[in-house]
Amino acid sequence: MLKQSLHQRLLQKLSPQQIQLMKLIQLPTQAFEERLKQEIEENPALDTGKEEKETFEDSLENDVDYDDSGNEKIEAEDINIDEYLSDDEYPSYKTQSNNYAADDDEKQVPYAAGTTFHQSLKNQLNTFRIDEQERSIAEFLVGSIDDSGYIRRDIIDIVDDLAFTQNVYTEEETVERILKTVVQTLDPIGVGARDLKECLIIQLKSKSPTKTKSLAINVLENAFDHFVKKHYKKLLDKFNISEEELKEVNTEISKLNPKPGSSYAGNNKIAEQIVPDFTIRIIEGKLELTLNSRNAPELHVSREYNNMLKGYQDSKDKSKSQKDAVMFIKQKLDAAKWFIDAIKQRQQTLLVTMNAIMHYQYDYFLTGDERKLKPMILKDVADKIKMDVSTVSRVANSKYVSTPYGTKLIKDFFSESMKNDQGEDVSTREIKKILENVIAEEDKKKPLTDEKLSKILKEKGYPIARRTVAKYREQLDIPVARLRKEI
Structure with a gap:
């Protein structure tokens, strides 16, 4: 017997714009630039560089909630053209500082030349x-x-x-x-x-x-x-x-x-090029964080699209072809609006997350001493900035930060914690650094076994087992005592 009944269910659904934002966040600088280039090619309503006037960015200054259903039929007469036109000649993004010189804008990856x-x-x-x-x-x-x-x-x-x-x-x-x-x-x-x-x-x-x-x-x-x-x-x-x-x-x-x-010098291999997403500088004893401006491009809506909308608004007799054109323009303008808004949110998310990481590891960034790295997991940062762990993971993945001590992979700042003999939480990175120093100072004629290394670390206040020493030694790519022996 067939029955019909009504049920209520609560579902969490990511909008296309949220999915787009998540994908943009996880991209490193060079991949982000490629994605940007692709979007500009696919959406003629998007344009780069400076625009003289009547730009589209004023509507982007406010947070906008977008309906992602996309199933309703919208008539051309229902579109409020004024929402897509702006008289703001100087949107806020144009007053942002640019910390990346145009002369340094080397986007081509160099290749080795010559005979293979x-x-x-x-x-x-x-x-x-x-x-x-x-x-x-x-x-x-x-x-x-x-x-x-x-x-x-x-x-x-x-x-x-x-x-x-x-x-x-x-x-x-x-x-x-x-x-x-x-x-x-x-x-x-x-x-x-x-x-x-x-x-x-x-x-x-x-x-x-x-x-x-x-x-x-x-x-x-x-x-x-x-x-x-x-x-x-x-x-x-x-x-x-x-x-x-x-x-x-x-x-x-x-x-x-x-x-x-x-x-062989003639090996034709791609030269690796790392573009840091962030820069941390020490200015008058304090840390300063900046986002690579290649992650903050100037985007606006093409003037031609603004002019087409004005032409439709001013025309008295609106033909069917004009109505079809304005529907197409509306779709492209919405896509441009979502994309520009996603880029702004990406910049904000990157800065907020990296700022939290910088302050969490403040002592390390001031001194460069790896022994001062605190135990830090994704959840620590997520709780601090009140975001999801997956968002922090996307920011940390494949991103680099330029520091006074070299360009570092952000995820390297994350480490598990162990307790020392004082009951304090210490980073496993700190223990590995001390282990590395002990091995570097050993007598190479009689290198220390893992058992002896374990005892030395216990004397230094880090009670860890021999098998843990062996695991850390392998992670540091240091061979066993027998293979470290020298005459």
Whole structure:
């Protein structure tokens, strides 16, 4: 049996404008500029730069609630044209200060130019007198070299690929010979090696022979695992050498390049460019926060659209085409109004959030001492500015701040807390910094184990377990005690 009934439900629904604002907030400066450019291209009612008069921004000075239903049919006669026209010649945004010089407005990401790494290797093959089949094998081997300069494939697999893809039938011995006599002699020395051991030996053999180099080659060829794991006592016994000789061998090998391919200057890789979203300066002992003006562009409605609306308002006989045109104009003006308002709210949200972070970490920004970083999580900032945690997360994500101590990723200022022996909350960043300092000052001949590091930190007032020390050490990318050992 079918029944009809009425139910009341409360639903939370984000308007399209709120969604647009959230997306804009999470964009870093360069991505925001791309989004801005895209919106200007898609909406002809939006314009940039300075406008002489009769601009549209006066209607943006007041907070406007927008109806997001979008389903009602609006007649052209129902549109109040005066709402879209303004006599305000000087809106507030034009009086804002600009802290970003036009001369510094470098928006193009630079690219490295020149010959690529693999092309350079192929060009060097032209200096060898080899037949056509050997050249095909050599070029295939060069093409198998990765960006670090290694061939990570077995010779038998390369032989099979040559047969299937290049129609070149050969033997493993031939490929091995060309690899050693041709490819592994190319510059930079060490390319074409199949592992680290072979790479280092190739580089040592290319140098003028000395007693230390010969000993280093012998150590790598016959005791590579002992050397890598820093079992120095075993090396001294195996080769019957003194500590001084082993130290010379260690110094000689440390001069070699473990990744010869990455050192090639002609690698065409995009140069990374970080544009800070905020700047913090110390002026007369106080902190000053500014928003990068590239995040606060000058936007207004095109004069042509204002003129079209005036023309419609002044005309006595309003044709159907004019009514259709004014409906189109209304849609574009609403979209422009929402977008400009979203940008203003974005600027306000960014400044309020970063200002709260700056004051929370005031001591750090004044001194640059990471040990003064307070424990801070997203909720701490969200409670302070009375916004949602997700909004703070969007601001902190992928945003940078320029400080007197360098350009920093904002999310790096957030850290969990631990209690010291006084019962006070301290940042895990502070503990990591102290751990890093203790390891830097240790005796490298007898590096401290995680257990000993744990005891030292407890003596300094930070009671943390050995496994926690190991976790922090790994996060700092510091190897275990055995691998930090030096002669």
